[in-house]
Amino acid sequence: MDQNPWLTDAVARVADSPPAIVRLFAAAGRHTRPEEDGRTRLLLALPPETVPYWVDDLYRHGDAGEKLAILTALPALPLGAEAVPLLHDALRTNDTRLITAALGPYARHLDQHAWRHAVLKCVFIGVPLEKIDDLDRRADRELAAMVSALRAEREAAGRRLPDDARRLLDRIP
Amino acid sequence: MRIFDPHIHMTSRTTDDYGRMAAAGVRAVVEPAFWLGQPRTNPGSFTDYFDSLLGWEPFRAAQFGIRHHATIALNPKEANDPRCRPVLDLIPRYLDKDTVVAVGEIGYDAMTPEEDEAFAVQLALAVDHELPALVHTPHRDKAQGVKRTLDVVRESGIHPGRVVVDHLNEVTVGDVHDTGCWMGFSIYPDTKMSPPRMVEILRSHGLDRMLVNSAADWGRSDPLLTRRTGEAMLAAGFSDDDVDRVLWRNPVEFYGQSGRLDVSETGDTGPLFEGSSILRGGS
Incomplete structure (x- = not known):
């Protein structure tokens, strides 16, 4: 099934020696093409009990591409809430790729305060809100108040809120 | 004119500079790890810097369609501080990263025994990681420094074609030319090398293994002097193809030896480009 001998060999080596x-x-x-999800496959080759350790280590020592791969893989990995500190780290950056990846399905482990601020940051720096997992279910009145306040600031400055944020406000009861 | 600046310290430059560089034709840069003006005092100070060279800086560059790669090393000046030297143990992990295309800047500052050791150790790391090496030459006592540099490179066993010896001038270019190493020139407003002098060096030594950079940093420097050098070449009768060779194909060939260079267009950044807080003025 594998077209990529490098990846086949790498997966075997990780399984053998984490x-x-x-x-x-x-x-x-x-050594891999994006559609091969090479980094996710390597993480899935780890013995499950070692995943929390390696996810943290690889993220902390990772370049932007590795950090992005970890954040993207989190929902597929055998993890509880151990990796939440990595989401906080990613959300502190101004790298829109990392911020977007931090708001995937694994963000269900983020507390509501942190999650609202992350959504507001997306509005602020222009990350499309459609990329945020579970947005409509989780958006609450407090988030609406925060986005409305930003809209007031923007309008006072003669600027507009992005359309997706305006639509979000319309959807929150 | 497409330009690849093979040595520029973008960390010290403004986002406006990226805009001006892109408008001038710069499409790729290599940012070597170096000194920041204020001496560092611990390894963590280096790792945050290295992380920036592999994280934030490529992201910032991509907003302007510029590919950003880095070289990683303990620089010679700070190799003299025993508090900084433990970073040598942390460097190998960085040398595996996708956007690291060489070990550098290594070499000499004041030619101390500590610099000797850091230089030799890091040339060995370049060999181990199958990476080229970017070698800084000292600004004081340069002629002696270049000779000693070439001795150390020879003793290390690294292939000379995988080494660039940087910051050369009329006095030092000849020795390096004869070794088979690549020759780097930093074009500066007042010091190191100027566009007209660079043109004369290209006339007398040819275009093979020549790398022209701005080495722009936190000092008096100008990220557009690569472009000015290309214009000076054209004015002096060099062809468009000659300029393309020096300002694009040569650095692609040198850093391409890493097997990790990606100079494809950054155009597929999609919403990142539109949505960047940089382009939006930090909205």
């Missing part, structure tokens, strides 16, 4: 993932995870970006 620390091998350090160098293989870094190199996967140049």
